[in-house]
Amino acid sequence: MILETERLILRPWSDADAADLFEFAKDPDVGPIAGWNPHESVDESLEIIRTVLGKPETYAVVPKTEMRAVGSVGLMIGKESTFDIPKTEAEIGYWIGKPYWGRGLIPEAVRELLHHGFVELKLQRIWCGYFDGNEKSKRVQEKCGFKYHHTNENIFWELTGDVRTEHVTFIDNPAI
Numbered sequence: 001m002i003l004e005t006e007r008l009i010l011r012p013w014s015d016a017d018a019a020d021l022f023e024f025a026k027d028p029d030v031g032p033i034a035g036w037n038p039h040e041s042v043d044e045s046l047e048i049i050r051t052v053l054g055k056p057e058t059y060a061v062v063p064k065t066e067m068r069a070v071g072s073v074g075l076m077i078g079k080e081s082t083f084d085i086p087k088t089e090a091e092i093g094y095w096i097g098k099p100y101w102g103r104g105l106i107p108e109a110v111r112e113l114l115h116h117g118f119v120e121l122k123l124q125r126i127w128c129g130y131f132d133g134n135e136k137s138k139r140v141q142e143k144c145g146f147k148y149h150h151t152n153e154n155i156f157w158e159l160t161g162d163v164r165t166e167h168v169t170f171i172d173n174p175a176i
Helices: 015-025 042-053 105-120 135-143
Strands: 008-011 058-063 071-077 089-096 125-131 147-157 162-172
Touching: 008 105, 015 042, 042 058, 058 105, 071 105, 089 105, 105 125, 105 135, 125 135
Parallel strands: 089 125
Antiparallel strands: 008 058, 058 071, 071 089, 125 162, 147 162
8 A cells, every 4th residue: 555645655674675675774863763673784785664654544754855775664553563552543653864954854654654554444543652761753653643652661662672751642533
């Protein structure tokens, strides 16, 4: 499925995106704050496309002015989520390459995926989280209407091997 906004195309990831993914995912300012380690090679980025980003409802964020993947946004429905939620709910995750920070592209992508999740997938609630110190992610969630739910302190985050504090937010389907 391909989704479109005023400035973006949200489309499935493909093997051909590996070099672009590596360009942005190798930056130590991008992955760790979002909960994953910087990529070390194009081959690693290709493997991430095939095992993580290639999952259903995960989209490459492609600015129409550039036509290349510069970030990602995705819904993890039910058991796919890091949260214990039913199949009528999802968790949304996102990131974007540092050269694209501050342009409002991720809020635009998140709003489109919220619409898709609530209207087409008929989800009842969508969850999101951000780690202490990730003010950019917190602002995205605030701009998109997420409400604070709770904080998980001192959780071990397997992908990075460290202990973190995670703030959890949610938004309900406005049609319910």
